[in-house]
Amino acid sequence: MKRLFLVATVVMVSLLSLSTRAQVNVSVNIGSQPLWGPTGYDHVDYYYLPDVESYYDVPKRQFVYLNGNDWVFANNLPSRYGNYDLYNGYKVVINSPRPYLNFRNDKVKYAKFKGNGKKQMVIRGSRESKYYVVKGHPHGMPPGQAKKLYGKGNKANGHGNGKGKHK
DSSP, X not given: OHHHHHHHHXXXXXHHHHHHHHHHTOOOOGGGSOTTSBSSOSOOSEEEETTTXXXXXXXXXXXXXXXXXXXXXXXXXXXGGTTOOTTTSOOEEEXXXXXXXXXXXXXXXXXXXXXXXXXXXXXXXXXXXXXXGSTTOTTOOOTTHHHHHHOTTOOOSSSSSSOSOOO
16 A cells, blocks of 8 residues: 555656646747737748748748748848738748758748738737837836836727726
């Protein structure tokens, strides 16, 4: 009986240790996401942009696109995409390392979003206080101030019920 109790205790401690470790490894990069990025994500590694068949590396703030057979990493898209509107183009969030190595599959998988004009709420237009820390957000304020004013998870429109006019 003592042996069974000891085994059960060791198993429970191990399980609690694993779940605690998993909680510690959660990462948030809201402040580094661009204003044109879609809302609803606390962490983003890459966006795939089906309209221009390119990627955007959020942490490095670089576009990744094909030039011939080579992947180019640049601060801007090439001039051939000069008319592309990042705010209105559809973005697919991809949280995996070097997704451009899976480009052939992504191109097929996300082709349905290419040129379809499906609207996404972007960070610039969001009223969620968690995005107020994003540089350039119209309601931008220092980190922590939005949380103090609106609380975690609040609609952050200043009226509390989500029905009033945004000021």
